[in-house]
Amino acid sequence: SQQGEEDPQALSIQEGExxxxxxxxxxxxxxxxWYRQNSGRGLVHLILIRSNEREKHSGRLRVTLDTSxxxxxxxxxASRAADTASYFCATxxxxxxxxxxxxxxxxxxVIP
Amino acid sequence: xxxxxxxxxxxxxxxxxxxxxxxDPISEHNRLYWYRQTLGQGPEFLTYFQNEAQLEKSRxxxxxxxxxxxxxxxxxxxxxxxxxxxxAMYLCASSIRAGSRDTEAxxxxxxxxxxx
Numbered sequence: 001s002q003q004g005e006e007d008p009q010a011l012s013i014q015e016g017e018x019x020x021x022x023x024x025x026x027x028x029x030x031x032x033x034w035y036r037q038n039s040g041r042g043l044v045h046l047i048l049i050r051s052n053e054r055e056k057h058s059g060r061l062r063v064t065l066d067t068s069x070x071x072x073x074x075x076x077x078a079s080r081a082a083d084t085a086s087y088f089c090a091t092x093x094x095x096x097x098x099x100x101x102x103x104x105x106x107x108x109x110v111i112p
Numbered sequence: 113x114x115x116x117x118x119x120x121x122x123x124x125x126x127x128x129x130x131x132x133x134x135x136d137p138i139s140e141h142n143r144l145y146w147y148r149q150t151l152g153q154g155p156e157f158l159t160y161f162q163n164e165a166q167l168e169k170s171r172x173x174x175x176x177x178x179x180x181x182x183x184x185x186x187x188x189x190x191x192x193x194x195x196x197x198x199x200a201m202y203l204c205a206s207s208i209r210a211g212s213r214d215t216e217a218x219x220x221x222x223x224x225x226x227x228x
Contacts, residue, residue, distance in 0.1 A: 033216060042116075042203060042219040043155070088154050097168055098143060098207055100217060102154030 012109045019076040021106045023089035024069075030094040032065055034074050037086045037105070046074075046087075051094075081112045116220035118204050124226045125194055132190045133223045137206030144187050145217065146179055147203040148172065155203055161187060162209075194227045201225075 013019050025032070031050045035043040049056045049065045049072065056063045062075040076083055086107050090100035117136045125131050137144050142163050147155035158177070160168045163184040173179075176194075181187040191198055201224050205217040 035219075040201075040224070042221040043205075045216040045218065048216050090154075097160055098209070098217070099145065099157050099160055099168065100147075100155070100205075101157065102147075104152070104154050 009104065010107045010109075012111065013079055015079060015081055015110055015112050017079055019079050019083070019108055019110070021074045021087055021089075021108070023072045023074070023103055025072075025089075025091045025101075026070065027091075028094050029067070029091045031092045032063075032072050033090045033092065033100065034061075034063060034072075035088045035090060035102075037088065039085075043088065076108075079108075079110045081110050084108060084110045116204055116206050116218050118202075118220035118223050120223055121221060122224050122226075124228060127196060127227055128193055130190065130192045131194060131225065132188055133202055133204075133225075135187045135189070135204030135220060137185070137187070137204070138208075138218055139185075141206035141208045141218075142184070143207045143209060143217075144181055145205040145207075146187070146189050147205065149201040149203055149222070150199075158189075158202075191225075194225075196227045199225055199227045 029051050031048050033048045034046040037043045047058045047063050049063050060077045065072045086105040088102050088105045090102045119134045144161040146158040149155040157170050158173050159179050161181040164181050176192045179189045201222045203222045205219045207215055207217040
């Protein structure tokens with residue numbers, strides 16, 4: 001079953017603006033990961049945040065994790081047209097198999 | 113290292129035919145995963161190997177589906193008697209367990225299956 005649930009589902013922004021996506025989940029996690037997928041392609045790993053971490057940065061990406069609320073957010077700052085893609089959050093359970101449970105994804109369109 | 117590769121990239125088959133997909137993971141990765149993704153949805157877990165052992169299978173993996181990883185390197189996913197509902201993108205991913213820590217999964221470009 002799907003674990004992560006992203007919100008909002010679709011986002012259209014102007015180049016240079018920030019984009020924020022949220023993800024909620026239901027069960028215990030070992031870590032939460034964000035992936036990007038360009039149309040018809042494979043997934044590219046963006047960032048991993050462990051259950052004992054609260055915030056992580058990677059370039060223009062900022063991820064937060066609130067395990068008490070079972071939610072995470074992904075912020076893309078100073079968006080570019082090349083950021084147009086679908087973004088998925090995925091959780092990994094604490095049972096050791098590293099299996100990813102994905103949400104439905106956010107479609108982000110950055111208008112040049 | 114060229115990442116995870118999948119073959120073929122696209123497959124069109126008639127209903128009732130068998131198809132086989134191949135995945136070559138990153139060479140030192142001991143974990144290999146298969147996922148299925150339909151349009152507008154996130155990937156759904158199908159099965160997982162650690163080395164050559166298939167350790168977990170989803171309920172999505174019906175009797176018509178079989179996966180192998182014979183020498184703990186490449187993996188194959190076979191679908192027998194394909195149905196139109198099998199049309200999807202089949203994604204392979206690999207990762208490595210470093211000590212007690214899991215690392216991120218690296219995905220291939222996927223095999224898009226169309227059953228007509």
